[in-house]
Amino acid sequence: MSSLVQLRYEPTTTFYMSKQRATRNAGLTRRAFLPALGVAASGSVWRSIPAGGASQPDAKPRLTFVQINDLHVQEPGTTIKGYNSANEKAQWVVQEINRQPPDFVLGIGDLIHGERLDQLPRDLAAFQQIIKPLKAPFYPAMGNHEVVQREGDSVYEKAYRDVFGDQRVNYTFEAGGLRFIMLNNSGAVVVGPDIIRRRNAWLNDVLKAHPGQPKILACHIPIIPVRDEPVLAKSFGFRSYAAHDPELLALVDEHAGSIIAVLSGHLHLTGQAERKGVHHISICGTASYPSDFARYQVFDERIVMQVSQLPSALAQTTTSLHGHPRHKMDFTDAAHENAELYKVGRSEERNLTIWRKRPQ
Ligand SMILES: [Zn+2]
8 A cells, every 4th residue: 555645735934844834824925935945044954945946846865764663573483472474574674675775774663572581682683684685774773672661771771782782772863964863762651760861861962962953853652642642542552652751742842943753663553643843753664564664755845755565465454453353443533534544544644745944
């Protein structure tokens, strides 16, 4: 299932515009809008939009990247029950990415299934074998399955750190004028307040150090719910359907003017919600239905996100966490009127164009 429909939103006064705002701003003329774009946001390396160029498609993206997550790779032969054909799905997505390698790949958590401390290094070894042929740099983020929910616990983080390095836990890098922030919120809702405070203090430092630079924040557990909250709590069945981290949410809200999007996984469904102009995007990942990954193309004036699904032989509906057969029922919410939409997301959740903001 892949919709090629792309939404084109009009620029607004924040980095990223909502559909609602676009409608509201529809009366704003290009002439009135463009001169302000000549004023670059402090620290921003994005170019201003040339007059008349805002509606022209850019020939070539300045940056491409792919988001993968929730692969749940396991050591072959393990007796721990995981997701059906998870390794095969992960192999498929690596091959698919290699057909047109992006500048880099973000692996936003639950790369492995884990479940037990002694299993972590063995599953990570299997993941390393699968990711080895990838023809692009790989930037991992920690998911709850890499550490059995024990964020900040050096015993449980050891396997991940041994494989990826200590510098791949909470870290940041710049690409194409964007600042990418890879945040470890793998233990959200279960770890102690000290761990959360320390990690959020690190994030606060990064956000404050780059006030005017457009940012992408990647963290495994979504910061806000991407479906109606009571329904999502039930269909997911774990309290971590959202991070429940008011301090982290306040930081994202405070820096909403420069954070383009928060990229997450964990839910095993694809969706997004917008809050204060920030796009909170959660991609299903490969292990269970709808078995998605996302490609991003960064142009001077917009970011195009396109979600793709694995082939139907691998993306089996029975692996969904959000309906039959895991539950006795299927789910819908106000914006997703049938069970399929609830799992895969509406077309604008799967194909989205985010326009460059008008500098403040
Ligand atoms: Zn997870």
